[in-house]
Amino acid sequence: MKPENAIEVHNLEKSFKVYYDKGSTFKEKVLFTKRNRYEVRHVLRGISFEVKKGEAIGLIGHNGCGKSTTLKLLTRIIYPDSGTIEMAGRVASLIELGAGFHPDMSGRENIYINAAIFGLTKKEIDARLNDIIAFSELEEFIDNPVRTYSSGMYMRLAFAVAINVDADILLVDEILAVGDAGFQAKCFNKMREIKGSGTTIVIVSHALNQIEQICDRSIWIHEGVIKAEGLPRDVDPLYMIYMSSRASGNAQAVELARAADAAKGGYNRAEDKNRWGSGEVIMTSVTCYNDKGEDVRAFASNESCNIEIKYNAVYKIEDTVIGLAVYRDDNSHVYGTNTLIDTSEPVVLEGDGTAVLKIKRLPLNEGVYKIDFELHKPDGFDYDFWKEALRITVSNPHQEAGIISLEHEWTID
Amino acid sequence: MKKAKELYAYREMIASLVKRELRGRYKGAVLGFLWNFLNPLLQLIVYTLVFSVIMRAGIEKYYIFLFVALVPWIFFSSALTGGSSCILANQDLVKKIYFPREVLPIAHTTATFVNMLLSFVVVFAVLIVTGFGINPVACLFLPIIMIVEYVICLGMCMIFSALTVYVRDMQNIMAIVAMAWQFLTPVMYGQQMVEGALANHPLMMTIWNYNPTTPLINAYRQILYYKEIPDMHYIGMALLLGIVVCIIGWAVFEKLQKGFAEEL
CATH class of the missing domain: 3.40.50.300 (P-loop containing nucleotide triphosphate hydrolases)
Structure with a gap:
């Protein structure tokens, strides 16, 4: 090896x-x-x-x-x-959470049992106990029997144990479906932290x-x-x-409609390597405007930017999420959001229409930025993904370093 | 060697499974952990009533004669019957998470062993309280006998727990085998009775003595009932047999354990 x-x-x-x-x-x-x-x-x-x-x-x-x-x-x-x-x-797996939990024993006792199954010794568990309890957010309930827990609490405790094992290799199977959105975000950040600390990770996910x-x-x-x-x-x-x-379903109907578009002299999505998705609803154009309303691709740092997405849906689609992701040209992920994150409701799209995203300021440093756009279902199934649909250059007269420009001010006595 | 090191790393898991088994058994009962003592004590009272009032056996203080052999026998038979299902019972763990599978038979055997130790607390209390008395020097040999029995039980538990995963009938077969085995071992009667009956059949006597539980149970009785130092020759043989059973058990287990997750 x-x-x-x-x-x-x-x-x-x-x-x-x-x-x-x-x-x-x-x-x-x-x-x-x-x-x-x-x-x-x-x-x-x-x-x-x-x-x-x-x-x-x-x-x-x-x-x-x-x-x-x-x-x-x-x-x-x-x-x-x-x-x-x-x-x-040492290998730890986040495959089956809560293995060996005994319903009649308290949360604390179950931490010991569960962590022991991962091969931790008593001393190692003692050292991690506070971290585990804090991560699970179950301080008040930790001495109650696990059978009194809600399923969310149960999973939180199980996840907290598994993720605090400090393994060298972590194997993960579709984990981030644990608890509410807040806890999921926390798990996700913890995964990043674990990765940052040098742990090898293998994830299976859809x-x-x-x-x-x-x-x-x-x-x-x-x-x-x-x-x-x-x-x-x-x-x-x-x-x-x-x-x-x-994905069969409506595939044929969608294909016909899109082929008709292409025949009319429209844009042929299928030939574009940077586009994929089932096509029930597609983006027909993506443009961005500066604060004077001009269609440009060059911005100054902290200038405003309005992004306009024109779409076309073959039939009424009730579960769309419109999202975008900004990457710098070295592929560092700068920012990402979507309508589900911002409004927690899927968007209904029908026929032709326009979606506008107003960004008040671009707090970016000098560089070239690529923006991906995506229309997808809440579960991640893509209707239309458009990789690098926009490339913008940002200029920053100040010589600041890094990706973003923080709003700042010095005070020196 | 690597396996031993790994098992050592998983010692906390063994400990917590033993604790879970001992505490979980009487969880929810009002008397809780006390049942571990109460159960053997009540059994002893029943035997005393039956054998000293209703069915008078020809052996002096028969209830003690029986009880000092019955307690270690129960350890053996529950390692055999309960042990055969100990992997099935933990199939959720086996199917979903990695740990050295030997942990399960070890934890089960250890839990029943601890159970026997708790019963012996009652045995000693009865021996002292009734004025039957103990021989402290002979009692020094007790731990050796117990360890020999543990080794035999562990080997048995490994073989049958692994086989049960593939052939589920094993659990039921083992229940009958354990019962038959009890009658083939001098638990309810003494070795002298057998020696008397088989006096003219030396071959059968030899076969009889190869039963690894016979010298074991006899040794318990020698120490606690006859207050004698046990016959170390028999114990040595039992230990040898125990080690052989344990090695075979481990080899069988090692071979079969790879398919556990798929069979369950």
């Missing part, structure tokens, strides 16, 4: 026997041999990858592609048919935006093999294009 690697996976293969009607008692095994017919399903057909220490990777792919199996193999819950897995350091925010690399697993691997910003779009081509 190379010293700089935390995980090395070589040529992993795994198949499961899927029984048609499984008998597990002796009688059934002997008398009904026919019932023991099974089908061998090859879930993984040779997967190899390496993860460096401190790196975060995301495993993506549609349901049943083998990404969760890969994660289970990494946790050593199941074992591969062939191939090897090597890992360096929420690509989470992967893009945390991971350095995406691995797309398809039918048991790695189909693509690279920066999330490069790999995730490929996956999304594949997924939207698979």
Whole structure:
């Protein structure tokens, strides 16, 4: 194993026997041999990858592609048919939260039981106890039996234990669905903090935006093999294009409508590498204006900026989220928001229309900025994603450093 | 060696599972933890009433004769019957999280072992209070016997807990086996009775003596009932057998444990 690697996976293969009607008692095994017919399903057909220490990777792919199996193999819950897995350091998994919780015991006692299952000693748990309780926000209830907890409280406690294990490698399966929005944000920040402290992270998720925010690399697993691997910003779009081509539903109708648009001399989305999505509603144009109302791409720092998105919906769509993300040209994520974050209600779009976002000031330093726009469902399913739809240059006469320009003032006595 | 190191790292998990099993058993009961003592004491009272009033056995102080053998026997039989389902009972853990699987049989055997120790507190109290008395020198051998029994139980628990995952009938089979085994071991009767009956069948006597629980139970009785230093020759044999069972158990467990998560 190379010293700089935390995980090395070589040529992993795994198949499961899927029984048609499984008998597990002796009688059934002997008398009904026919019932023991099974089908061998090859879930993984040779997967190899390496993860460096401190790196975060995301495993993506549609349901049943083998990404969760890969994660289970990494946790050593199941074992591969062939191939090897090597890992360096303590492994913790956020796969099953609250394993071993005893409903009649108090929150505090359960912290000890649960943390012990992660392989912590009494001393190590004592040292973390206060952090765990504080993170779970359950100070008042910590000595009550866990059966009196609400499901949200239960998950908060479980998550607090799991995330405070201080593992070298953290394996995560769709975690950030814990608790209310506030707690989710907290979990997310904690994940970033953990990553910052040098922990290696492997995430399985359908929420690509989470992967893009945390991971350095995406691995797309398809039918048991790695189909693509690279920066999330490069790999995730490929996956999304594949997924939207698979999503049948209204696909045909949408395709016809969009083809008609293209025939009329309109803009052909399908040929643009930077666009993907199912197309029920699309952005027909995205422009930005300065405070004089001029359509420009060059702004001064702290100037105002109005962004106008024109859209067209094939039919009435009641669950749209309009979002944008700003990146500097070195791919640092500068800012992101969407209508769901700002109003917590999905937007209803029908026919043709315009959405305007007014930004009072651009507190940016000198540089080139790229803006991605997205129309999607609240669960992340893309109607239309437009990568780098706008490129703007910002000039700042002051020689300030960093991405943003903080409003500031010196006082010197 | 690596496994031993890993198990040592997981010692807190073993401890907390033992605690959970001991405390969880009587949780919610008004008398709580006290039941761990009350249960053997009440059993002893029942046996005393039955065997000294209704069914008079030909053995002096039969209730003590029986009880000093029954307590260690209960440890053995619950390691066998309860132990065979200890992985099934924790399938939520096994399916969803990694830990060395040996933790489960170790924790179960240890919990039943601690249970036996608590029962022995009652045994000693009865021996002293009734004036039956104890031989302190002979009692020094008691821990050795207990450790030998623990090793045998652990080996058994590993084999049958792993097999039960694949063949669920094992739990029911083990319940019957444990009962039959009890009658094949001098728990309710003494070794002398067997020696008398099998006096003309030396081969059967040899086979009889290969039963690892026979020398064990006899040793408990020798120490506590006859107040004698136990026959170390038999104990050595039992220990040897225990180590063999333990190694086989560990090997079987190691082989079978890889499929646990898929079978459950």
